[in-house]
Amino acid sequence: MKKRILSLLLIFSMIFSFMPMFDGNVYAANSGDEIRVRIEGKTGVLFDDIITITDEESGEDLLRTAIGDEEIDGEVSQYGLLINGLLGETAGESGEGYTTSWGLYVSNGGELKSSGVGISSLQLEGLEELLLHIKAYEPSTYEDLTFIPRLEMTQEGAYTKLTAKKVVTTYDENWNPVTSEEIVDGASLEIEGNIYTTDENGEVKVELEEGNYDVNISKEGKDYPELVRETYEITVEEHNPYEGKEIRVRIEGQNDTLFDDMITVTDEESGEDLLRTAIGDEEIDGEVSQYGLLINGLLGETAGESGEGYTTSWGLYVSNDGMLESSEVGISSLQLEGLEELLLHIKAYEPSTYADLTFIPRLEMIQEGAYTKLTAKKVVTTYDENWNPVISEEMVEGAKLEIEGNIYATDENGEVKVELEEGSYDVYVSKEGKNYPELVRETYEIIVEYSKFDEDDNNYDLWQSENIDVKSNKTWNIVFNMEIMEDSLQDSIMVVDSERNIVTGEVKVDSDNKTVKVMAPQNVYDAGATYTLYIKKEIQSIDGKTLKRSLRMPFTIAE
Structure with a gap:
């Protein structure tokens, strides 16, 4: 019998969150004390108010004062009040793996916890909140699910x-x-x-x-x-809203890179703070004026060199959203919000007009068959009669583009054609003048993806049966019976590999205006690979006539 009573007490403790405990003393709150009483049903709040103590001595007294006896569905046993329902909501719902009951929780010292005693035994001294909340437990083990x-x-x-x-x-x-x-x-x-x-x-x-x-x-x-x-x-x-943010700090001297690293922001709030953290105060030669820090030298390199038509200074550039731009404010006023890169770069200007002689570069890319055409431009800023900035882009001849250790120089159109396999590449752009950098040194990421030939071969008549053992540097000569209009060749003659990638080399018209030469790609055709030459009927003669049909010719390169 004693064993059974103990089991019942444990069950009551788990379900109703109390254990009857009596020591003969009453611990009462002082009259006038305020205690929050909250009742949470299955889906929402049923009651939430502050109750001022008058003569209440227990949690049960407090509950009855808060909502009234008529709103309590329960029975009084030798263990105190056992609650079935409150304010019209009843516990005891059962489903697969759960049963609900009223859980009793208290807050002392601002932290909510399960009550160690039942509501009738709960004393009010030190109590800040009394909470009755629908909870669930696993009926076979009585483990909490709420x-x-x-x-x-x-x-x-x-x-x-x-x-x-x-x-x-x-x-x-x-x-x-x-x-x-x-x-x-x-x-x-x-x-x-x-x-x-x-x-x-x-x-x-x-x-x-x-x-x-x-x-x-x-x-x-x-x-x-x-x-x-x-x-x-x-x-x-x-x-500091920027704490933990990583910002690239780069310092470019007249001839090369002086510093390039990622700085994690702690308490820095401005570009000046970031620079001092990156290289240290001792590496900055400058003075603080009413306009902020004015920089003369960094890491032992000093600006201010003058020559015929130029003077050098430290240019301040910033990158937001991956695009390098001149900073509109000084380094001391530069805020870190959105900043990805802070760049200080030796630049030159014309001393009488202050016009820039060192320019921010831009890089454009177009895929032309097997070739990636890269065009280098520079950002030029001029000012109208009202001193409003007017920004334009101009081609850069002689810019150096470094890709995987190979250096290419742009032509008079600012262009370079490079044969690259599909993938991602870093392109380092620069142009070093005799006395100063003509371009801000910058790296661009390009993604090479070959164009796909998605037309149906059934729309092309077989011109010749497959040619085999073709040389890897083969140039195809296509002879027409009339002079042709060169503009009509654009995308009308293509070489396609077995994976339908367009890998056309250079296409040009011979001096007779009747012969079209289709050159092999710079890296030549792959040994043993099969390709197809496509000729579209849209090609026009100089008097406007077109081919009667489109043609195709497969060929295989010698091993």
Whole structure:
């Protein structure tokens, strides 16, 4: 019999969150003390108010004062009040793997926890909140399925990281409670009307200004609340919004790179702060004026050299969204928001007009068959009569493009044609003048993707049966019976490989205007590979006549 009573007491403790404990003393709150009483149903709040103590001595007294006897469905036993329903909502619902009950929770010292005693034995001294909440448990083991939440906060630069956890209590072989915390995936955090959902790490990152915020945390399951609904107050203190951000700092001297590294922001707020962190105060030769830091030298290299028609200085450039631009403000006024790269570069200007002689480069790419055409341009800024900037781009002849250790020089059109396999490449652009850099040194990433030939071979008549053992540097001569219009050749003669990639080499018209030469690609055709030469009927003679049909000719390169 004693064993059975003990089992019942344990069951009541797990389900109703209490254990009857009496020591003969009454611990009462003072008259006039205020205690929050909250009742949370299956899907929402049923009651939430502050109750002022008069003569109440227990949690049961407080509940009756808060909602009235008529709103309590329960029975009084030798263990105190056993609650079935509150404010019209009844516990005891059962489903697959769960049963619901009323959980009793208390807050002392600002932290919510399960009550160690039943509501009738719960004393009011030190009590800040009394919470009755629909909860679920596993009916065969009485393990909780609704958990008390915890909320952790860390500041990461401009972002406040919130981590939702749940308090999990298990019992060892001696029935001693073992408490741990586990992350909660899919918890809802409501802040000022905005709802955020935690990820698989239980985390949410939110951008909040300095101040105090209430965070309502919950997780509603299909049949029961998976978390006790609770509100936490967080304080976001003044912080550097850029903390943790990585910014590239690069310093380019007259002839080469002096510094290039990624800097992680801690307490830096301006470009000047970032520069000092990157290279140290001792490596900066300059003076601080009412306009901020004026730089004369960096890392032992000094600007200010003058010659015929030029003077050098340190140019300040910034990259936002991957595009290098001149900074509109000085380094001391430069803010770090959105900044990806800070570049200080020796530049030249014309001393009488202050017109730039060192320009920011731009790189354009077009895929032409097997060739990648790269065009180097420079950004030129002039000013109208009202001193409004007018920006244009001009071709750069003689620019150097370095790709995987190979250096190419642009022609009079600013162009270079390079044969590259499909993939990603870094293109380092520069142009070094006699006395100063004519271009700001910059690296561009290009992605080479060959154009695909997607037309049906059935639309092309077979011109000749397959040619075999063709030389890898073969030039095809196509002879027409009339002089042709060269403009009509654009995309009308193509060489396509077995994977339908267009790999056409240079196509040009001979001096007789009747012969078209189709050159092999610079890297020649692959040994043993099969290609097809396509000739479209859209090719026109100089008097406007076209071919009667489109033609194709397969050929295989000798091993």
